[in-house]
Amino acid sequence: MTMRLLADPAAHRPNGRPLLVVDVDEVVLGFIAPLSAFLERHGFQLMPRSFAITGNVTRAGGGQAIGGELVRELIAAFFAREVENQPPVEGAIATLARLAAATDPVLLTNVPAAQAARRAAHLAELGVGAPMIANDGPKGPALARLAQAARAVGGDELPVIFVDDGPNHLASARGAVAGVRLVHFVADPVWFAMAPTVGGTWLKTRDWDAVEAAIRRLLDGDEPGAGVVETARAP
Numbered sequence: 001m002t003m004r005l006l007a008d009p010a011a012h013r014p015n016g017r018p019l020l021v022v023d024v025d026e027v028v029l030g031f032i033a034p035l036s037a038f039l040e041r042h043g044f045q046l047m048p049r050s051f052a053i054t055g056n057v058t059r060a061g062g063g064q065a066i067g068g069e070l071v072r073e074l075i076a077a078f079f080a081r082e083v084e085n086q087p088p089v090e091g092a093i094a095t096l097a098r099l100a101a102a103t104d105p106v107l108l109t110n111v112p113a114a115q116a117a118r119r120a121a122h123l124a125e126l127g128v129g130a131p132m133i134a135n136d137g138p139k140g141p142a143l144a145r146l147a148q149a150a151r152a153v154g155g156d157e158l159p160v161i162f163v164d165d166g167p168n169h170l171a172s173a174r175g176a177v178a179g180v181r182l183v184h185f186v187a188d189p190v191w192f193a194m195a196p197t198v199g200g201t202w203l204k205t206r207d208w209d210a211v212e213a214a215i216r217r218l219l220d221g222d223e224p225g226a227g228v229v230e231t232a233r234a235p
């Protein structure tokens with residue numbers, strides 16, 4: 001399987017079906033668990049004290065959190081060394097493959113640009129066929145461009161679904177696309193439990209079966225009422 005790495009949102013050719021934009025880290029590929037293991041191999045520790053990386057990394061053995069600049073360097077080193085070693089999230093790849101027949105899936109990831117091609121190759125090797133865009137910063141602007149192009153083909157009412165673990169990206173998406181269905185997906189059970197509630201969330205889950213079920217109901221015109229549906233696979 002090959003995967004198209006798109007230079008930017010304008011390079012996507014919408015197929016007229018509902019737009020399904022999906023994050024990668026902690027949604028399609030594990031991030032928290034391999035990052036924690038990487039940090040431990042290098043004498044650091046990720047403490048699950050709140051839903052953030054910065055402020056929760058200490059030297060091995062605990063103590064004070066290390067500074068944000070060092071955290072950014074460690075995360076950059078993680079992507080540089082480990083981008084091919086991030087395991088798929090349970091159910092993600094099979095679900096995306098099934099939903100590709102009914103939607104227009106696009107992966108929108110904030111992987112560093114230098115590792116984008118390696119990530120795309122890794123995802124292709126795992127069986128992901130959807131195109132991928134490497135984004136930088138809040139995702140609302142890229143999502144808005146994708147949605148505008150999709151609705152120009154599929155109509156103003158075309159559903160747009162956005163799946164991400166990051167509250168800031170979900171909030172950015174909410175402000176950028178009218179009627180966007182926000183799926184707050186956090187694969188790791190401990191981090192799922194700490195994830196704050198994001199206003200306007202359509203579904204909050206760590207279970208790809210629940211994502212697929214909600215999207216199929218939406219496509220069948222049998223959308224459940226507004227509200228947050230909390231579902232979690234047993235850890």
Ligand SMILES: [Mg+2]
Binds near residue numbers: 025027
């Ligand atoms: Mg993510």
